[in-house]
Amino acid sequence: MPIQYYIALSATLFCIGIVGVLTRRNAIVIFMCIELMLNAVNLLLVAFSKMQPVAAATNTAARNAANVGIDGQIFVFFIMVVAAAEVSVGLAIIVMMYRNTHSVDVNFLNRLKN
């Protein structure tokens, strides 16, 4: 399959994520949309890393390296780990806010706009 399909798919997912972050009002849904953005990136990275050997096939210098394009897949693992760390901190913050306001609606976040 040509790379363009993957680019189009992950760009679409990414844009859905961005629109969700900007329009939704529930903190947890916003968080899910951010995860969607990260997963769109993961998909794109894996697609690109599979395509690298194809690109390298015409490049004599890189042809001999057995693991061409593997670093894109490694990056995906890093994104997953960091996203997990971010979610654990994020959910803790959301819980902390819920304890004080009994709501996870970000419309409540206007106390600082005095």
Added chain:
Amino acid sequence: MNAIILSVIIGVVMMFCSVFVPNKNSYRHIASIGLVLLLAGNIAEMHGFSLFHINTKGMLSYDNFGLFFNTIAIASTLIYVLLSGRDIQKIGTYVAEYFVLIFFVLCGIAILSSYNNLLMLFLGIEILSIPLYILTGSDKRNMMSNEAALKYLLMGSFSTGLMLMGIALIYGATGSFNIEVIHAASPQQGANGMSELSVSFLEIMGMLLLMVSIGFKVSAAPFHFWTPDVYDGAPAVITSFMATIVKVAGFIAFIKLFDARMLGTSVETNKLIGVDWKLLFAIIIICTLLVGNVTAVFQQSVKRMLAYSSIAQAGFMLFALFSMNDVAKEGILVYSVAYSLATIGIFAILVKMKDFTFEGYNGLGKTQPVLAFTNTIFLLSLAGIPLTAGFFAKFFMLESAIKTGTYLWLVIAAVVFAAISVYYYFRVIQAMYFKAGDAAVVEAPTMSFKIGLLLLAAIIIYFGIFPQALLSWFYF
């Protein structure tokens, strides 16, 4: 390498201290000792003595610039902990953990000052940000702090998403995460069924997304809107750390990235499709200076004014990206010292105040002469008055822009905005000396705190008279 590993080790050691050391007052002393060790380790590395030899396959590279910036960041943190350590203790019950998180932020800064690979840029930004989300919300019972933490978290992760998309696109275009561009590879990408045009389009989109995302972190103008709320809501001691050391680290990451990547995607080299980075940065600088300075004039709270002033200062620091020459690199070092030290001092005094509004400062010159005097010097330095470090910081930035020979109107506009900034900084000075009132402090400042403030003011004036002293450390 010393700074990265030592900061984590000291952080973990401090975590254990929170279990085994019952006396809460000792945590800040342990943190100060840790910071001194970290500083010693980093200075040793500057002289070629490295404790650890780890082959990172070129993912991290240690040059003089990054290491010197590390020294600045660690030294500023040391000053910050010495001045405000007592106030960090007062945020909440988990005292040791606040210091631990500060050490982890320093680890992120050390990575950001030495990365040579986009993976390390991403990890550095995250290691820097995640502890900060926690620190922002560390005042758990306070709704403002909660709100600031949530807002910071949502904005921070959003910008991380943008950054990752940018990195993925650059990877697709160049086939590598290295920040040193390997353009030899990209024409071969035609095998993917992508034309050369679409390859450079991908790379440019990637660079723009990276610019937006780091712009979020350093609060450059169209992406600044979270800054006042977060800086206002976070506990004041934490704001001091966020607004100074962390923000400057963001600029170092920004400069390292664009130093390596800017030319390949600019109109000068890529006639077919390229970005006029100079014009783009000029627009961002103007927006940042406009928003920061004009909004700061209308603030009632000094804390919120300082948040907007930090946006305005970011506008000046963006000049380094605009001109991107040797003067700019020297300038950002001088700027980071001048800005960090002065802002740390102002916040250290702000934390002691009962009332954060301008009226709260009325008559401070009578009740607390030392605090008022040093605060005046810090404010003068931020405003860029000669004989303070802030003057030479601004001078270097504008000089670097003049050296590029274009966009002279930008320099003139910056000078005008610097003049506007004098208004709101002097409002504090006026309140302290020329308005009647009894400015109340939370508790009488100790003798050592006053001496610390005086020393900090002396350092600022010293660098204001001999700015070359700083740069000669950099070169020798």
